[in-house]
Amino acid sequence: MNTINIPLDKLFLDPDNYRLRSKPQYVQMPDLTDDKVIGTALQQRTFNLVAGKNNIEIKDLVDSLRSNGFLKVDNILVRELDNDKGYVVIEGNRRLAALKVLQKSYNEDFDIGLLAPTVFDGVEVVKYSYQNPEEYLILMGLRHVSGNKKWDRYNQAKLIAELYNKGLSVVQIANKLGVSNKSVIQQQLDAFFAIEAFINDDMAYDNDTSFNPFDKFMIFIEVLLKTKVKNWLKWDPLRKEFLDKNNLQRFYSWITPSFSISDDEEDGFNDSDLLDPIIINHKEIRLLNEIIDDEESLIRLEETRSITEAIEQNEGFTKKKFSKEIAQAEKILRNIKFGPSLLLEENDRFSLNNIKKIVNRILADES
Incomplete structure (x- = not known):
């Protein structure tokens, strides 16, 4: 140079x-x-x-x-x-x-x-x-994947995929880019192939020309990190694609805008009829993972277009949340320091009696 x-x-x-x-x-x-x-x-x-x-x-x-x-x-x-x-x-x-x-x-x-x-x-x-395209990719990767001037996650993953397509293994890519955590390279590589299928699906988001499918990259990262969702879509790590195409199209419909359907056929639709995606960001995939095996919850998700409402109606998630909150309440009460100097105010006694009544009612319902 x-x-x-x-x-x-x-x-x-x-x-x-x-x-x-x-x-x-x-x-x-x-x-x-x-x-x-x-x-x-x-x-x-x-x-x-x-x-x-x-x-x-x-x-x-x-x-x-x-x-x-x-x-x-x-x-x-x-x-x-x-x-x-x-x-x-x-x-x-x-x-x-x-x-x-x-x-x-x-x-x-x-x-x-x-x-x-x-x-x-x-x-x-x-x-x-540079002598060949691979050398150029390594230079870019050192600056923008593992370096301090990082590209957005999709562009990082695309560079990793290009190195992979040139015959480099995940370990070789990680070594050449100076990335110690090989699993990060694997995650980005898998997510790239997953989102590419979404980007290239002509029917996935044809309703909204302003929709940017590249913004969904972190959603696909999270999908591949959540075992239940990944299994529901039947991810094949060798072919690097989701095999359950019916579930995949259904999932696409959750992460893309859609038009509301009018009862009046003559109404048609306009820009105001465009509904936001049901799942907005990757954090909501963590919630989806809790209900993905429950068809009733998925139907509720689609009817209400709300992951929160679907979660609240899911019995399994409610029980888990209940158990977690009970454990938290027990921890708080256990950590109270009792002693001779502890003088209860009237409102404290009232609250404790209410807790006692709630516990007795729960236990009575169980018996």
């Missing part, structure tokens, strides 16, 4: 940047040649994905560059394109996009603060050469 200065207009955003993989608008391009990389339309599309609407995704960097100038906090890594076309940024795409925003402002005579305009003539970057 060596440091060089490159004019801003010779630096190109990476259309295959891993940060973009979990955006609904991202489309992976097959046979992405260097000529395609520098195409005007593709560069604009990539900029839109990196910068976000009204540049909201890079506003922090734009403000920082205006306030502080260009500080070399982290290296911008680049790969040289064929035939002297320039360089594609493989690490530092947000900073590149922010610089391009400020260059446009400067060219239109807007204030760019403390940022010296000379940076547009030569941005300091580090030229990086």
Whole structure:
């Protein structure tokens, strides 16, 4: 690797940047040649994905560059394109996009603060050469999977899956990325294949174009950690897929928005009819695990669209909760320090008598 200065207009955003993989608008391009990389339309599309609407995704960097100038906090890594076309940024795409925003402002005579305009003539970057795609993946993994600049969990898992698909075992991946806990790599790998099936299911979430399936990654992590739910879906660790397709479609319906059904056929539906998913986040999978074997509770879940109500109606969970609270009450009472100096107030005696009555009633119902 060596440091060089490159004019801003010779630096190109990476259309295959891993940060973009979990955006609904991202489309992976097959046979992405260097000529395609520098195409005007593709560069604009990539900029839109990196910068976000009204540049909201890079506003922090734009403000920082205006306030502080260009500080070399982290290296911008680049790969040289064929035939002297320039360089594609493989690490530092947000900073590149922010610089391009400020260059446009400067060219239109807007204030760019403390940022010296000379940076547009030569941005300091580090030229990086790798022999094969695996080496590039390892570099990205060391920075964004096990490093201190972590991607979101889906993008981490996608990189792990790409290494796995190149023939590396879970142990080898963990060793190359410096991850001591091999089970974490296995969890992310399995969850990636599980969510990919969901993402690629055309019928799973076609009701709502704003729905982002990538946001559900942690739900699939939790599903694979909860034995009852995993078994209900019949997870096959070798094929890395859920085998019970009927239950799987049912589960998909719980984690995606759905339209309410009107009794009047002429009503149709509009945006206001769109209902939130029954299961919103991964923590609710822990509750689902308590009732997944009880069909009556699952029907209740679907009727009320509430995991809380389904749990409250589940006899097994209620008994477990009751036992837990009884044990907690016993622990509290046992830890009270009795002695000659303990003088009970009238309200204390009243509360204790009420506890006694409750206990007697419970025991009487049991006999």
